[in-house]
Amino acid sequence: MKKNFYIFFAIGAILLSGCWTFNETEYPSVECTRAKNSATNLTLAVTGFESVFVDYEAITGYSTVYVPSRHCRRHWLPGRYETVSTVTYVPTRRSTDIFLTRARELFEQSGFLIGASVPAVSVEVRFEGPFSSSSDLNRSIAWALGTIFFCDYSAQEWTAKLRIRDNATGRLLFNRDYAQRYEANVFSLIPLFGPPACRETSPAQMQSWCLFALTERTVADATAFLSTIE
Numbered sequence: 086m087k088k089n090f091y092i093f094f095a096i097g098a099i100l101l102s103g104c105w106t107f108n109e110t111e112y113p114s115v116e117c118t119r120a121k122n123s124a125t126n127l128t129l130a131v132t133g134f135e136s137v138f139v140d141y142e143a144i145t146g147y148s149t150v151y152v153p154s155r156h157c158r159r160h161w162l163p164g165r166y167e168t169v170s171t172v173t174y175v176p177t178r179r180s181t182d183i184f185l186t187r188a189r190e191l192f193e194q195s196g197f198l199i200g201a202s203v204p205a206v207s208v209e210v211r212f213e214g215p216f217s218s219s220s221d222l223n224r225s226i227a228w229a230l231g232t233i234f235f236c237d238y239s240a241q242e243w244t245a246k247l248r249i250r251d252n253a254t255g256r257l258l259f260n261r262d263y264a265q266r267y268e269a270n271v272f273s274l275i276p277l278f279g280p281p282a283c284r285e286t287s288p289a290q291m292q293s294w295c296l297f298a299l300t301e302r303t304v305a306d307a308t309a310f311l312s313t314i315e
Contacts, residue, residue: 104271104272104273104280104282104283104285105271105272105273106269106270106271106283106285107270107271107272108268108269108270109268109269109270109285110266110267110268110269110294112294112298113265113298113301113302115301115302115305116305117191117194117195117304117305117308117309118195118305118308118309118312119195119196119308119312120195120196120197120308120311120312121196121312122315123314123315124196124197124311124312124313124314125196125197126198127197127198127205127206127311127314128197128198128199128201128203128204128205128206129192129197129198129199129201129204129205129206129207129208129311130201130204130206130207130208130252131185131188131189131192131199131208131209132185132207132208132209132210133185133209133210133211133212134182134184134185134187134188134210134212134300135180135182135184135185135211135212136180136181136184136212136292136296137178137179137180137181138178138179138181138289138292139177139178139288149167149168184212184296184297184300187297187300187301188208188210188300188303188304191300191301191304191308192208192304192307192308195308195312197308197311203252204252205251205252205253206249206250206251206252206258206311206314207248207249207250207252208247208248208249208307208311209247209248209249209250210245210246210247210248210299210300210303211245211246212243212244212245212296212299213243213244213245213246214241214242214243214244214292214295215241215242215243215288215291215292215295216241216242216243216244217240217241217242221239221240221268224238224240225237225238225239225240228270229280232272233276234276234277234280235272235273235274235276235280236270236271236272236273236280237270237271237273237280237281237283237286238268238269238270238271238286239268239269239286239291240266240267240268240269240291241266241267241268241288241291241292241295242264242265242266242267242295243264243265243292243295243296243299244262244263244264244265244299245262245263245265245299245302245303246260246261246262246263247259247260247261247262247263247303247306247307248260249307249310249311258310259307259310261303261306263299263302263303265295265296265298265299265302266295267291267294267295267298269285269286269291271283271285271286
């Protein structure tokens, strides 16, 4: 009896342990360049790096519905009204400055001056996305059906535009466009319901992953360019 208990306990623990990621995009490896020479006195205005997340808030309530008459065991049950509970998911949009904060931290750690009243140079980054293709949707369906809903696949892509300008003249000093893609495969022992609940393939997690990666990539290139200014 005790042995069976441990077996059932182990199976239950595995089922409740969530899901596993067996294929995930590798996070880009970048390094910021330290300010040197006169660049150590270069004052920067860092703008952009804005993003909006969509959250869904569950609103519970009640609704009255009419149940039509039906036949049951040689008898007809008359129609009647019933009150049932309802759940409505309302989307809410929230902006965040976590990527702007991260960018400013990286610039300061690299030796550049942030927050001057009259900055000499402006560094701006704009995000766009998410983007996905029909092939991503087809691949997701194929993974779900092919594994009898034990696995899931998700992908998302974001872009960024980096622009560096001289504030005195408005001249564009440096610009570059970026694209960052994230994709992952997950597996769960709870088919159908387990894989979609995995954190790694949630839209918010994929968005955060891509935008943090783009933030570090753009700042790395910006510091490399700014460190050469005499």
